[in-house]
Amino acid sequence: MTVTTTGLLPQTPYDVAIVGAGVVGSAIARALAHHPRLRIALVEAQDDVGQGTSKANTAILHTGFDAIPGSLEARLVREGARRLAAYAVESGIPVEPVGALLVAWDEEQLAALPGLAEKAKRNDFHEARLIGPPELRAREPHLGPGALGALHVPGESIICPWTTTLAYATQAVRHGVDLHLNSPVQRASYAEGVHQLRTPRGTLRARHLVNAAGLHADTLDRQLGHDDFTVTPRRGQLIVYDKFARALVRHILLPVPTALGKGVLVAPTVYGNVLLGPTAEDLHDKRATGSTADALALLREKGRRILPELVEEEITAVYAGLRAATEHDDYRITAHPDQSYVTVGGIRSTGLTASLAIAAHVTGLLADNGLELGPARDLAPVRMPNLGEAFPRPHQQAELIAADPEYGTLVCHCERVSRGEIRDALTSTIPPRTLDGLRRRTRARAGRCQGFYCGAAVRALFEGARA
Amino acid sequence: MRNVDVLVVGAGPAGLAAAARLAAAGAGSIEVLDREQQPGGVPRHCAHGGFGTWLHPLTGPAYARLLADAAVRTGAVVRTGVTALDWAGPLALTTVGPQGPETITARAIVLATGARERPRTARLVPGTRPVGIYTTGELQQAVHLYGQRIGSRAVIVGAEDVSYAAADTVRAAGADVVAMITELPYPQTTPPRAQHARLRRRIPLLTDATITELLGHGRLSGVRIRHRGGRTITLPCDTVVFTGDFVPDHELARRGELTLDAGSRGPATDGTLRTSRPGVFAAGSLLHAVESAATAAGEGAQMAGAVREWLAGAEWPAGIPLTVDPPLHWIAPNRITPADRHPYVLRTTTLLTRPVLHITQNGRVLHRQRLRTTVPNRPIRLTAHWNGRVDPEGGPVTVRVR
Numbered sequence: 001m002t003v004t005t006t007g008l009l010p011q012t013p014y015d016v017a018i019v020g021a022g023v024v025g026s027a028i029a030r031a032l033a034h035h036p037r038l039r040i041a042l043v044e045a046q047d048d049v050g051q052g053t054s055k056a057n058t059a060i061l062h063t064g065f066d067a068i069p070g071s072l073e074a075r076l077v078r079e080g081a082r083r084l085a086a087y088a089v090e091s092g093i094p095v096e097p098v099g100a101l102l103v104a105w106d107e108e109q110l111a112a113l114p115g116l117a118e119k120a121k122r123n124d125f126h127e128a129r130l131i132g133p134p135e136l137r138a139r140e141p142h143l144g145p146g147a148l149g150a151l152h153v154p155g156e157s158i159i160c161p162w163t164t165t166l167a168y169a170t171q172a173v174r175h176g177v178d179l180h181l182n183s184p185v186q187r188a189s190y191a192e193g194v195h196q197l198r199t200p201r202g203t204l205r206a207r208h209l210v211n212a213a214g215l216h217a218d219t220l221d222r223q224l225g226h227d228d229f230t231v232t233p234r235r236g237q238l239i240v241y242d243k244f245a246r247a248l249v250r251h252i253l254l255p256v257p258t259a260l261g262k263g264v265l266v267a268p269t270v271y272g273n274v275l276l277g278p279t280a281e282d283l284h285d286k287r288a289t290g291s292t293a294d295a296l297a298l299l300r301e302k303g304r305r306i307l308p309e310l311v312e313e314e315i316t317a318v319y320a321g322l323r324a325a326t327e328h329d330d331y332r333i334t335a336h337p338d339q340s341y342v343t344v345g346g347i348r349s350t351g352l353t354a355s356l357a358i359a360a361h362v363t364g365l366l367a368d369n370g371l372e373l374g375p376a377r378d379l380a381p382v383r384m385p386n387l388g389e390a391f392p393r394p395h396q397q398a399e400l401i402a403a404d405p406e407y408g409t410l411v412c413h414c415e416r417v418s419r420g421e422i423r424d425a426l427t428s429t430i431p432p433r434t435l436d437g438l439r440r441r442t443r444a445r446a447g448r449c450q451g452f453y454c455g456a457a458v459r460a461l462f463e464g465a466r467a
Numbered sequence: 468m469r470n471v472d473v474l475v476v477g478a479g480p481a482g483l484a485a486a487a488r489l490a491a492a493g494a495g496s497i498e499v500l501d502r503e504q505q506p507g508g509v510p511r512h513c514a515h516g517g518f519g520t521w522l523h524p525l526t527g528p529a530y531a532r533l534l535a536d537a538a539v540r541t542g543a544v545v546r547t548g549v550t551a552l553d554w555a556g557p558l559a560l561t562t563v564g565p566q567g568p569e570t571i572t573a574r575a576i577v578l579a580t581g582a583r584e585r586p587r588t589a590r591l592v593p594g595t596r597p598v599g600i601y602t603t604g605e606l607q608q609a610v611h612l613y614g615q616r617i618g619s620r621a622v623i624v625g626a627e628d629v630s631y632a633a634a635d636t637v638r639a640a641g642a643d644v645v646a647m648i649t650e651l652p653y654p655q656t657t658p659p660r661a662q663h664a665r666l667r668r669r670i671p672l673l674t675d676a677t678i679t680e681l682l683g684h685g686r687l688s689g690v691r692i693r694h695r696g697g698r699t700i701t702l703p704c705d706t707v708v709f710t711g712d713f714v715p716d717h718e719l720a721r722r723g724e725l726t727l728d729a730g731s732r733g734p735a736t737d738g739t740l741r742t743s744r745p746g747v748f749a750a751g752s753l754l755h756a757v758e759s760a761a762t763a764a765g766e767g768a769q770m771a772g773a774v775r776e777w778l779a780g781a782e783w784p785a786g787i788p789l790t791v792d793p794p795l796h797w798i799a800p801n802r803i804t805p806a807d808r809h810p811y812v813l814r815t816t817t818l819l820t821r822p823v824l825h826i827t828q829n830g831r832v833l834h835r836q837r838l839r840t841t842v843p844n845r846p847i848r849l850t851a852h853w854n855g856r857v858d859p860e861g862g863p864v865t866v867r868v869r
Contacts, residue, residue: 240588244721287684290595314714317588319596395550398567405565410550413502435598449716450586453503455601456608459615 002178008202014041017206022054025212026168031359033175037374040177045184047433050165056321061157062353065120071330080357091167094270094388100156100252109256110148142248162440170429171382188223208340217345233322236278237295240317245274272389276303335365412454414447426465474573475499479508480760481751482579483534484767486543497543502550507531512607578749582756585712594681599706603633610640618705623647625710626654627844648673655844713756730797737786738807739773745783755799788863813847828864
């Protein structure tokens with residue numbers, strides 16, 4: 001198993017290099033790992049997988065009911081949702097099929113609901129139905145006053161986006177994919193049947209190239225001579241409310257899209273918190289992942305209307321993610337056979353849901369480009385540590401603690417993370433390089449105290465493992 | 468399932484003092500749980516002095532050891548590394564530790580779970596999420612318990628006692644305090660302490676100023692600060708410490724659906740520290756975040772009498788609600804029974820110049836008391852000797868500033 005963070009990159013050319021270890025790039029690497037004859041490199045600019053849009057989103061596993069019928073996105077989301085739901089069960093990725101409600105707060109939104117139900121049918125999704133105020137109130141007793149009705153979409157689910165990306169990458173690495181972190185591609189070129197990717201760690205060569213660079217996919221695409229799309233980062237700021245808010249909401253409460261734009265959603269998380277957001281701000285800076293006072297005030301104002309009691313609860317975290325929005329309405333997944341190159345661009349909010357279907361689609365495109373896949377094998381399943389509240393956590397399992405008391409020794413009290421879980425993460429296939437990486441793998445320091453109690457202890461364990 | 472007479476949650480000053488007093492009085496089997504590996508609570512990481520008594524001054528860690536030793540010596544069982552997770556009944560808790568899960572039933576339960584500082588996120592400070600953001604609690608543990616390196620230039624948010632303690636810890640770690648900032652026009656500590664920091668340590672205090680943004684990718688590179696007048700400056704720094712703004716750690720109280728005080732967010736109690744649930748008591752910073760360790764320990768000891776009466780079969784009086792009007796923020800305890808004798812603590816949200824407190828019930832003035840000039844984040848104390856005048860059949864009692 002190869003995960004590198006420093007030193008020169010290997011000199012021998014790979015069969016395939018995938019640039020970008022987000023949820024999409026990791027899924028593609030995992031799909032290609034089914035073919036043991038291929039030498040595959042997953043090349044990531046940052047020090048961990050899933051560091052871009054994959055770590056900061058609304059954490060929803062969509063049904064695709066509202067996609068543009070007939071689009072590539074609609075097909076891949078529909079197919080990806082089925083694949084990911086099954087993969088999550090196999091791999092221990094927490095998923096809760098809580099369902100969604102598109103709540104109408106005015107006549108215009110109410111009038112838009114039948115059209116959305118119709119669109120769902122055209123997307124081959126037949127379970128969506130309109131409900132009136134009494135049923136809405138029964139389903140969501142804490143909803144603010146004035147809701148006129150809703151479209152109920154069963155099957156919309158909440159998921160742990162972080163565990164998903166890590167599961168793909170872990171499984172890929174365990175099946176022979178080389179993961180090279182800290183390797184930003186500064187310059188890409190293609191000559192004489194070989195791609196050359198220049199990085200600060202030397203040049204990596206590969207016969208086939210997949211561009212899954214997310215926010216930077218347009219830059220890489222241009223270096224290879226294509227001008228198909230421009231990524232305009234669209235910032236989404238989100239507020240994570242305290243776990244005491246979880247009892248206030250049962251479904252994903254989605255806004256009804258109208259001509260006046262999209263509102264914000266309120267959704268439970270698999271960790272037992274409640275999300276409020278996101279904003280949608282078109283920016284130019286691909287590093288602008290900060291939050292702003294105006295946006296936080298706006299979100300709280302909108303949240304107060306949707307779920308008045310929510311804004312009375314404490315805020316546990318605030319984060320901002322950048323969606324890789326382009327000028328196109330659909331994904332930009334394009335094969336360039338003459339260059340042995342596949343662009344996977346414009347993957348927006350639905351990328352997590354569609355990831356496994358995108359990976360299968362891209363595998364097909366690579367084969368069409370002339371990649372000899374060779375024989376295929378089944379992958380040994382991965383079993384990820386459970387971060388979800390709907391499934392047993394280690395401290396809740398008496399047999400586990402009896403076998404290893406470290407699982408009964410809690411370090412992070414707010415999130416009830418044991419020393420055993422932290423130890424496991426620090427010795428895992430793709431270990432964390434930072435405390436934030438450890439937090440995403442275990443939830444240590446992710447709770448309401450944000451490290452007041454456990455911060456120093458967690459850091460001591462982290463630094464001890466690296467010493 | 469195991470039974471004890473009194474189960475105390477939290478081995479800080481309040482919990483340990485309660486356990487020691489109960490065990491010494493022969494109140495039966497007394498067990499104290501703490502989720503940390505060492506007993507003592509917050510004083511464990513307060514390396515500074517100011518604990519103990521005038522005659523026997525101690526540092527925080529020494530004080531923590533003293534209290535823990537006292538509890539153990541009197542016969543209380545102190546179990547660390549054990550977390551009380553949730554309620555399994557009106558007087559039963561589920562716990563977990565290295566020995567596995569266990570349900571413990573008690574005849575009385577004492578909640579002494581303490582308080583914590585609100586982190587940057589809960590304070591809604593915008594900006595990036597770099598490394599180098601602390602609360603005092605985390606900073607003190609990092610420096611004093613683990614010897615970890617912090618940055619080299621720190622900004623301290625707050626100017627109350629705990630903020631000055633944080634500044635001392637930053638200096639102990641070999642780093643500089645770039646500035647302390649407070650939204651208020653004045654520091655909220657004793658004048659000598661404020662002057663010492665400003666004149667001797669040369670730490671600038673920016674008053675009427677709020678922190679509006681954190682800057683930097685990876686490591687913190689600076690903080691943006693806005694003065695009340697609208698002027699904005701950027702202070703380069705690699706560490707920021709959010710101090711004060713304590714909130715009670717009321718998870719168990721809330722999970723147990725105990726009545727909470729709307730102002731302090733701690734459990735509502737009467738003067739003998741009985742909560743809204745018969746058999747459940749509460750003491751220490753959980754009730755009033757934050758008072759001194761001595762106050763918390765005093766409450767723990769004070770409560771022992773009421774716990775013993777309850778164990779002997781005493782009634783659980785409902786009491787009369789005690790509320791405050793703005794600009795007062797909260798009062799603890801906040802229910803009155805005629806037997807209450809211990810002083811109350813209050814907080815204000817604004818500066819009060821030699822205020823006169825009026826305590827009334829059904830329009831009738833029970834008591835007037837003039838106080839020294841007082842500021843937010845500093846304790847105000849009110850005697851309880853007037854509560855013999857409270858009509859036990861009457862309405863709520865209110866404290867206002869006149």
